[in-house]
Amino acid sequence: MQRDTPFILVQNLTVGYRSQPVLQDLHFTVPKGALVGVIGPNGGGKSTLLRTIAGVLRPWSGQVLIDGQPARPQPALAYLPQAEDVDWSFPVTVWDVVMMGRYPRLGLFRRPGPIDRERVTWALERVGMLAAQRRPIGELSGGQRQRVFLARAIVQEPSVLLLDEPVSGVDAPTQHFVFALLEELAAEGKTILVSLHDLSCVAQRFSHVLLLNRRLIAFGPPAEVFTEARLNETFESHLLLVRHGDRVLVVEGETDDGQPC
């Protein structure tokens, strides 16, 4: 329905750290309700792109517009960094962590009320962690922690979700669960960018792919974007695509270090 309204507009974006640009001259628009897989090699600028859209990093030149406004940190943007590096011995429970997602919208001096508790309960139920609500965060497994952080992102009631490798280091059922949840959220009209390494999952479940290696290689629906030439340009390697029905498998054509997968 609203799928073609441009929601995130990235215009001639160049951004980096210190004196080195990481991304140069990026240009693309993401429609509302898109589920975008951001694919590229390590060091290719995936995290940098997400951080810039989150408004945490400022563009050197060009701009990022979200719903017409320059990107800036705000509750309507939920950002989950790669490998959340928090202190796991911090004395907070699952409930406490998810409730933090409500804090920015509450504003200064206001305490959470019944509506906030209701939203937290709802989000915990949605990620299947309601039964664990009283457990200290440090006792959880990696997959459970990721579910809790997703619940915290959801209670923010964001219109944009930016997730940096949310399925790295989690088991297969959790990965499946995370993608199913993201599909639901996108269907609800949230615009979602996810960086990840699993090309096959993107081909099956995502509406768009963004191939990134310090510059934009390609952006569009997976069926159009995933070609051997573009993937090899992105990863600077020799990959082969195997299509089986609507599934796409990526196989390494030549391995120079001879390491088994």
Added chain:
Amino acid sequence: MASLVNAVVAPLHYGFLVRGLTAAVLVGIVCAVIGTFVVLKGLAFIGDALAHVSFTGVVVALLAGFGFYLGAVAAAILTALGISVLTRRVGVRSDTAIGILFSGVFALGIVLMSVGIKSYTVDLFSYIFGDVLAVRPRDLLIIVALGLAVLLLVSLLYKELLFTAFDPIVAEAAGLPVGVLQTLLMVLLALTVVVSVQAVGVVLVVAMLVTPSATAYLLVDRFPAMLGLGALLGGVDALVGFYLSYYANVPSGGAIVLVASLGFILAALFSPKRGRWLRLLVGQ
């Protein structure tokens, strides 16, 4: 029983003892509240540094003839801000930045003292070793005002400080002013240290920041409980230490910190969560 009541009440007939007791208990509470953040964010070294630096502020104040607290507050806040700037802008590791600033400014204090102040004044002596009985009415007023200001700000900004302490990156992306909150926490830490130095002394302030909160950490699971229990323990440690200091005729700072340390040892031995103390000592 009557004699115990008498032992507790007797000192309270003297104004300077009531002042000392009030100051000590308030310091115990305020230190533990800020100490919760100090323990969880590993700020003990900064707290220690601010205490030493405030000594230099006091020396300068005595030499220049302006207010004792003004000097201490100015020195501590300037150092707290300096540490923020050094770590963010210059790119030195924070413990290195603290080490440089803290020892440099403290050295300046020692040199100034030996040049300018020929004999230890009572003020300076009680500042180094802590003597709540030297608290004058005007001091108490300042301690109460600053202490309540710290408690008020922490309670008003409670949820923002908690989110920032737990996950600064996500808190910032969600729109919280993380940089401002982190700087504010530093300023509150500086104020707390200055207020506490009179009661426990430059060298022992860090113990009041860390010990009651760490004891609470061993006993409870959630942040608000740690904050509340820490404050209660800090207050009780100060109360018991105060009487110990009065009856055993030992410096108040030493007595209060010893009581707090004993409390920590007991909690570590009998904490229901085995292994927590180890995690705390080893650091994660």
